[in-house]
Amino acid sequence: MDKGYEKERFETLKIKASVAVKFRRFCKRMSRSQSMALLLMLDFFEDNGISPNESIGPKMQTLEALIKKRINGVIAIMKDIEKNQTKPTVAMMQSLFEELEPNKKPLILEKEIPIKKNEIRFQEKKHTNNEL
Known part of the structure; x- marks a missing residue:
């Protein structure tokens, strides 16, 4: 039975036999009763504002x-x-x-002293026998 329409009575429509057969096949494909299939088609046409002639x-x-x-x-x-x-x-x-970007200045961490090649920076102090 169709939900929401259980207590309504059936009416008869007069349609041609070939149209009735085609409509019944359509309803079986849709898995709907004939009343519900026809109601869905009418709702579709009304909702979309189109005519079946168009x-x-x-x-x-x-x-x-x-x-x-x-x-x-x-x-x-x-x-x-x-x-x-x-x-x-x-x-x-x-x-x-x-x-506005400020000029980037290098940070001064320590003073670099250039080292010359073959330059001896530290020397061992020579001890004499008297100093020991």
Whole structure:
């Protein structure tokens, strides 16, 4: 039984035999009762605002074209923002930081004394026998 429709009575619709056979096959594929399948189809048409007489193909194509136009518009806006706002702002910020950057002076840790080759810096003191 269909949930929510258990207490409703059945009505008879007059449709052609070939259409009834085709509709029953459709309902079996959908795993729905005939009432629920028909209700789903009616809801689909009402929700999407289309008529069974209309072809869905051109509507989808026009919708796709409209979306592409809008995406291209958004891309154009983003390129314009980048060109006229972002790049000049970045350039100004970089110029400010370059001017304010302090000169780096090397830290003075110890004084380096150049050592000449073959120069003896320390010598051993020679002891005489008297000093010991």
